[in-house]
Amino acid sequence: METPTLTYLNDGHGLASWLLTKDHKRIAILYLVSITAFFAVGGFFALMVRLELLTPAGDLLSSETYNKMFTMHGVVMVFLFLVPSIPATLGNFFIPIMVGAKDLAFPRINLLSWYIYVLAGIFTLYSALSGGVDTGWTFYTPYSTAASNTHVMSAALGVFIAGFSSILTGLNFIVTIHRMRAHGMTWFRLPLFVWAHYATSLIMILGTPVIAITVLLVAAERALHLGIFDPALGGDPVLFQHLFWFYSHPAVYIMILPAMGVVSEIVQAFARKNIFGYSFIAFSSLAIAVIGFLVWGHHLFVSGQSVYAGLIFSFISFLVAIPSAIKVFNWTATIYKGAVSLDAPMLYAIGFIGLFTIGGMTGLFLAAIGLDIHVHDTYFVVAHFHYIMVGGAIMGYLGGLHYWWPKMTGRLYNEPWARVGAIVVFVGFNLTFFPQFIAGYLGMPRRYHAYPPEYQVFNVFSSAGASILAVGYIVPLIYLTYSLFKGRRSPADPWGARGLEWEIPSPPPTANFTVSPVVTHGTHQYAPSKEVGIV
Amino acid sequence: MSDAGAEHYPGPLHTPPVHEEPGVAGHPPHHPQLRHHFDDMDQQAEASTLGMWVFLVTEIMFFGGLFLAYLVYRSAYSTGFQEASNHLNVYWGAANTIVLIVSSLTMALAVRAAQTSAPPKTQVGWIVATMVLGAAFLGVKVVEYTDKFTHHLVPGANFQWTGEHPEAAEIFYSLYFCMTGLHALHMIIGLGIMTVIAIMAWRRQFDASYYTPVEVSGLYWHFVDIVWIFLFPLLYLIGFHYH
Numbered sequence: 017m018e019t020p021t022l023t024y025l026n027d028g029h030g031l032a033s034w035l036l037t038k039d040h041k042r043i044a045i046l047y048l049v050s051i052t053a054f055f056a057v058g059g060f061f062a063l064m065v066r067l068e069l070l071t072p073a074g075d076l077l078s079s080e081t082y083n084k085m086f087t088m089h090g091v092v093m094v095f096l097f098l099v100p101s102i103p104a105t106l107g108n109f110f111i112p113i114m115v116g117a118k119d120l121a122f123p124r125i126n127l128l129s130w131y132i133y134v135l136a137g138i139f140t141l142y143s144a145l146s147g148g149v150d151t152g153w154t155f156y157t158p159y160s161t162a163a164s165n166t167h168v169m170s171a172a173l174g175v176f177i178a179g180f181s182s183i184l185t186g187l188n189f190i191v192t193i194h195r196m197r198a199h200g201m202t203w204f205r206l207p208l209f210v211w212a213h214y215a216t217s218l219i220m221i222l223g224t225p226v227i228a229i230t231v232l233l234v235a236a237e238r239a240l241h242l243g244i245f246d247p248a249l250g251g252d253p254v255l256f257q258h259l260f261w262f263y264s265h266p267a268v269y270i271m272i273l274p275a276m277g278v279v280s281e282i283v284q285a286f287a288r289k290n291i292f293g294y295s296f297i298a299f300s301s302l303a304i305a306v307i308g309f310l311v312w313g314h315h316l317f318v319s320g321q322s323v324y325a326g327l328i329f330s331f332i333s334f335l336v337a338i339p340s341a342i343k344v345f346n347w348t349a350t351i352y353k354g355a356v357s358l359d360a361p362m363l364y365a366i367g368f369i370g371l372f373t374i375g376g377m378t379g380l381f382l383a384a385i386g387l388d389i390h391v392h393d394t395y396f397v398v399a400h401f402h403y404i405m406v407g408g409a410i411m412g413y414l415g416g417l418h419y420w421w422p423k424m425t426g427r428l429y430n431e432p433w434a435r436v437g438a439i440v441v442f443v444g445f446n447l448t449f450f451p452q453f454i455a456g457y458l459g460m461p462r463r464y465h466a467y468p469p470e471y472q473v474f475n476v477f478s479s480a481g482a483s484i485l486a487v488g489y490i491v492p493l494i495y496l497t498y499s500l501f502k503g504r505r506s507p508a509d510p511w512g513a514r515g516l517e518w519e520i521p522s523p524p525p526t527a528n529f530t531v532s533p534v535v536t537h538g539t540h541q542y543a544p545s546k547e548v549g550i551v
Numbered sequence: 552m553s554d555a556g557a558e559h560y561p562g563p564l565h566t567p568p569v570h571e572e573p574g575v576a577g578h579p580p581h582h583p584q585l586r587h588h589f590d591d592m593d594q595q596a597e598a599s600t601l602g603m604w605v606f607l608v609t610e611i612m613f614f615g616g617l618f619l620a621y622l623v624y625r626s627a628y629s630t631g632f633q634e635a636s637n638h639l640n641v642y643w644g645a646a647n648t649i650v651l652i653v654s655s656l657t658m659a660l661a662v663r664a665a666q667t668s669a670p671p672k673t674q675v676g677w678i679v680a681t682m683v684l685g686a687a688f689l690g691v692k693v694v695e696y697t698d699k700f701t702h703h704l705v706p707g708a709n710f711q712w713t714g715e716h717p718e719a720a721e722i723f724y725s726l727y728f729c730m731t732g733l734h735a736l737h738m739i740i741g742l743g744i745m746t747v748i749a750i751m752a753w754r755r756q757f758d759a760s761y762y763t764p765v766e767v768s769g770l771y772w773h774f775v776d777i778v779w780i781f782l783f784p785l786l787y788l789i790g791f792h793y794h
Contacts, residue, residue, distance in 0.1 A: 119588035121598040187605045195598040196588075225609045229616035233729065241707045242725040243718070244620060250718035255623055259616055532590065 023426065023523040038123035039526055044109035045424070046130050047100060052493075054096040054137060057144075059486065061089035066448075066482040069475045074466035082465035083150035084166065088143075090153025091171055095178045096137055098409055099267060102274035103185055103220075104133070106416045107213045109424060111189055113517045113524065114207045116198025116533040121191040129184035132177055139174035143167040152463065154264070157245035157256040161237040169238055172231040179228040182270075186220025189213050200535035207515055207539045208297050212277025215301035219266045219273075219308065227263035230256065254319050261312035269308040271405055272372070273301055275412020276343055279365045282419050283347050285513035286362035287354025290542050293346040300339035307336050317388050326385050333383035340376050344369060359511070360434030364415030367442045368408055375403025378453065393463075395474075396456030399449045407445055414441065414492065421496065422510045426523040427503030433495045441488035447481025515539045584761045596763045603767040607774045610737075614778055617730050621785060624722050631719020635712075636790030638704060639727070640695065644787035647691045651776045654684035662769045665752065665762035674752040674765075681772065682745045685738055692735050699724070727786055734782060737775045744768050 024041045034042055064085045068076045077085065112120050120126050143149050149171040151160040160168050193206070193214050233244055234256070243249025245256040284291050291297060313321055313329030321329075347369055356362070378400040382388050391397060418438075422428050455474035460467055467475070509518040516539065520528060582592050589595040625632045661677035663669075703711035706725045714720060748768050751757065757765055 117588065121588075122602060123586075123588065125602075183609050187602060187609070190605050191598050191602045194601055195594060221605055221609045222612055225611075225613035226616045229613050233616075233620070236729060242729075243706070243722055244725050244729075250628070250722055252623060252627070255620060259619070527587075 021521065022525055023521065024526045025426070025523050027526045036127075038119070038127055040112050040120045040123065040126055041109050041424075041524065041526075043126050043130055044105050047104040047108060047133070050130070050134060050137065051097050051100055051105065054092055055489075057141070058089055058092035058097055059489065061085050061092065063482065063486065065089060066479040068465050069467070070479045072467050072469040072472050072475075077465060079465050080150060081148075083152075083463070084144075084148030086463060087149050087152050087171075088140075091140060091149070091175065092144075093405075094153055094267070095175050096133075096140060098271040098405055099178070099182055100133060100185070101271070101409065101413045102278060102416060103189070103213060103216055103270075104129075104181075106278065106413075106420060107189065107209075107216075107274060108185070110420065110517055111192060111210055111213055112196065113520065113528050114210050114515065114539070115193060115196055116201050116516055116529065116535060117192060117196035118527050118529065118532075120188045121196055122188050125184050126188055129181045129188070132184070133181040136174045136176075136178035136181060139170050139177060143170035143174060146170070154260060155231065155234055155256075156260075157234065157237070157253045158247060158251075161234055162246050162248065169235055172235045172238075176228050176231045176235070179224045179231075182220050183224045183228075186217035186224070189217040190221065193217075198533045198535055201533075204295065204298070205535060205538040206298075207277075208280035208291060208294065208301075209274075209277035211298040212273045212280065212301045215305040216270050216273045216277075218302075218305045219270050222309065223263040223266040223270075226259060227267075230259040230263070254316065254321070257316050257319055258312065261315040262309075265312040265315065266305070266308045268401070268404060269304055271409040272412075273304060275368060275409045275416075276301065278412045278416035278419070279347060279368050280343075281513075281515070282361045282365040282415055283350045284542055285419070285511050286359060286365070287351045287356050288512075288542050289350055289354040291346065292349035293342070294538075296342050297346050300342045303339040304336060307332060307339070311336060311383075314383055314388070317385050318392050330383055330385050334380060337376060337380055340372075344373055344376075358435070359418075359431060360438050361415045361419035361511075363435060363438035363442075364411050364418065367438065367445075368411040368415065371403050371407030371411060371442075371445065375400060375408055378403065391456055393461055394456035395452040395460045395462055398462050399452035399456060402449045402452075407449070411441070411445075414438070417496075418492075419511070419513075420517070421499070422506030423517055423522045423524070425500055425503075426506055427499045428506045428510060429499040429503055430495045433491065437488055437491040437495070440484060440491060444481050444484030444486075444488045448478050448485055449481070451475075451477040451481075514541050582760060584756070592761065596766075599763045599767050600770070603770045607770065610774060614730075614733070617726065617733070618781070618785075621726050621730070624719070624726065625785075625789075628716065628719035628722065630793075631716030632723050633790045633793040634714050634716050635720035635723035636786060636788070637793045638702075639787045639790070640698070641787050641791065643691055643695050644783050647688050648779065648783050650684050650688050650691070651779050654681050654688070655773050655776045657681045657684065658769045658772045661748075661752075662762065662765050665757040665765040666759060668758040671753055671755050674757060675749050678745055678749040678752060678765075682742055682749070685742050685745070685772075689735060689738055689742075692731065699728075730782055730786070734775065734778050737778070741768075741772050741775055744771065 024039055027039075028037070034046065037043060037046075064077065065082070068074065068082055068085070070076075074082065108120070108126065112118065146167055149164070149166045149168050151164050151166070151168055155168070155172060155175075160172075193210060197206075233242075236242055237244055237246065243251040245251045245253050247253055280291060280297055311329060311333040313325055314333045316329075317326050347365075351366075358366075378396070382391065382397060382400060418429070418434055451474035455471050455478075456462075458471070460471045460474070506522045508521050510522070511518075516533065516535070517524075585592055585595060589598065657677050657680040661674060661681060664674040664677055699705055703709050704724050706721045706728065710717075710721050710724070712720045745768065748765055751764060
């Protein structure tokens with residue numbers, strides 16, 4: 017099939033047509049390229065950490081260098097990859113199309129958010145290249161303000177700036193979803209992907225400003241020797257922890273909610289069934305966003321927080337499990353008795369459901385105060401949040417990227433290789449992080465570059481798994497890039513999926529729709545049986 | 552629009568619209584200020600105002616972090632904060648409060664002038680009046696900051712306090728400079744915005760059919776004023792009865 021028609025990809029050529037674009041689809045591609053680059057940077061730091069931990073002795077890196085490695089890994093992965101990953105790429109590309117609009121409400125602000133993101137990346141890279149920062153991605157005071165002599169300032173400013181990029185993305189999504197829906201696109205006809213991003217955007221606009229002011233105070237305290245968080249000057253370091261986690265715990269939901277939105281789309285398309293309990297999934301996204309703001313204190317169980325506050329935070333943390341479980345049960349019920357086809361996006365989605373369940377359940381362990389005191393600051397915690405962030409968010413991201421790749425690029429990727437890639441990622445991920453649960457439960461603390469030899473067996477498994485995981489990430493990079501040049505042309509709807517995005521050509525024209533659509537059905541209209549051909 | 556077709560495999564989710572695209576047959580042409588991705592001016596105006604409201608929510612959370620820090624330390628060091636607050640000049644603060652409230656009035660009148668298609672001179676006049684008041688506020692702030700510098704009340708190496716609670720006083724002045732400094736930064740940004748708005752008004756871009764930029768800039772201006780309304784009593788008035 018030829019594509020002589022004008023698409024967003026051939027509507028304007030040259031670097032300037034990309035760098036000055038106001039088209040949400042092109043900005044999504046700009047984000048895709050830049051977050052992939054930062055994913056590689058963050059991955060490099062992770063590999064250095066895993067290489068060091070292969071042996072009990074601290075032989076590869078000095079303890080100072082090791083501290084910088086895990087700090088830069090966390091800062092880059094959290095602020096420059098995970099937070100923008102799905103929203104800024106898939107969300108940016110598909111939310112306007114899914115609501116039936118020509119663009120996001122504020123196209124120029126959308127482009128601005130990308131430039132702000134790039135500026136944040138430059139600050140962070142400068143921090144890394146000029147010697148790194150060793151405070152951990154959490155920047156705990158007073159170490160970060162009074163003791164550390166590394167490049168805290170540029171890293172903190174990098175986080176501060178990245179926050180504005182995230183705020184602008186969230187603001188744009190909220191206004192778009194409120195004001196840009198096509199005729200007939202009622203709230204309860206919206207795809208669940210859009211609902212998930214609405215909840216995500218709420219967290220972005222309510223939480224991100226708080227981390228912004230917090231790291232700004234850290235920077236001011238470092239530069240001007242203020243005493244706001246420094247106990248030596250009468251300040252309170254626990255106040256920093258409260259402010260930091262007020263954003264940084266909800267930030268986990270910024271990472272996981274969009275992935276949940278992706279999974280809600282994929283399970284329907286590849287089980288050929290309408291979602292089970294649409295409104296429950298929609299409202300559970302909002303419930304996660306709201307309850308997620310009230311649980312930050314579970315990071316402070318051993319920080320001298322009042323016991324009564326601890327009790328309440330523990331209880332509310334348990335409550336988050338309810339909307340999360342609703343989603344898992346509803347996805348499972350959607351797949352149940354569906355005409356399931358195990359294409360790569362579905363493999364990622366099923367992987368997500370399993371890994372998210374493990375990550376979520378171990379989160380309940382950590383919400384229980386007694387158990388948390390035992391495993392606090394151990395590899396149990398590290399394993400738990402990697403099950404959510406890597407096993408959950410990145411699996412969702414990769415699943416969504418595969419699912420919508422034909423729409424975004426107009427090309428089909430190599431499906432057998434994609435399935436192999438998905439399986440390698442799943443195996444590599446579990447081999448990396450499952451042993452860390454055991455090592456952590458047995459008492460191995462996080463953030464040390466040397467450890468007693470009895471933990472070595474778990475770390476060898478973990479490092480071996482990390483190398484497999486790295487292969488699992490490189491394989492898609494190769495066949496997806498290859499598909500750009502040699503892949504078969506994709507029809508408008510290669511999966512037989514439902515949704516406005518599948519009713520317009522692949523790749524979409526610049527204006528998305530030739531005439532503004534009038535929506536007559538909910539977007540989740542799948543045939544009850546396998547009567548549609550599966551490509 | 553029923554969902555009755557859900558039992559069998561339905562057709563496309565959307566149908567071509569029954570009405571023509573606006574601006575084609577017999578419809579009035581687009582307003583020159585309508586961006587291509589909006590259907591009409593109402594949608595565009597609603598999007599802009601909602602966008603500004605959402606942005607102001609982020610601003611509330613941004614200042615909220617500082618207000619929380621203030622709350623924590625004021626309850627921890629309540630006497631020390633009163634002692635430190637006593638060294639701020641209530642009269643300068645009160646004068647600035649009045650200046651900002653009046654600037655909110657002139658801002659509201661600027662929006663009103665655009666809404667009612669008043670002549671550009673009137674629109675620009677109210678906007679410039681707002682800017683003059685904003686600049687006056689910043690001028691007073693400069694006087695106050697200079698005073699703090701000369702009296703060694705700026706936190707850091709040169710901070711000197713002869714009173715009873717030097718630690719609390721230094722934290723108070725840390726918060727004072729962070730809060731009023733960020734507020735002043737917002738005022739400066741506001742002056743920049745108002746400069747653009749004044750130029751646009753001078754070029755006759757605003758009338759009853761299109762005044763959203765004035766309106767949303769006004770929302771921002773009022774917000775920055777309201778922040779000061781909270782800062783003034785929290786910083787200046789708590790030491791009023793301290794001896």
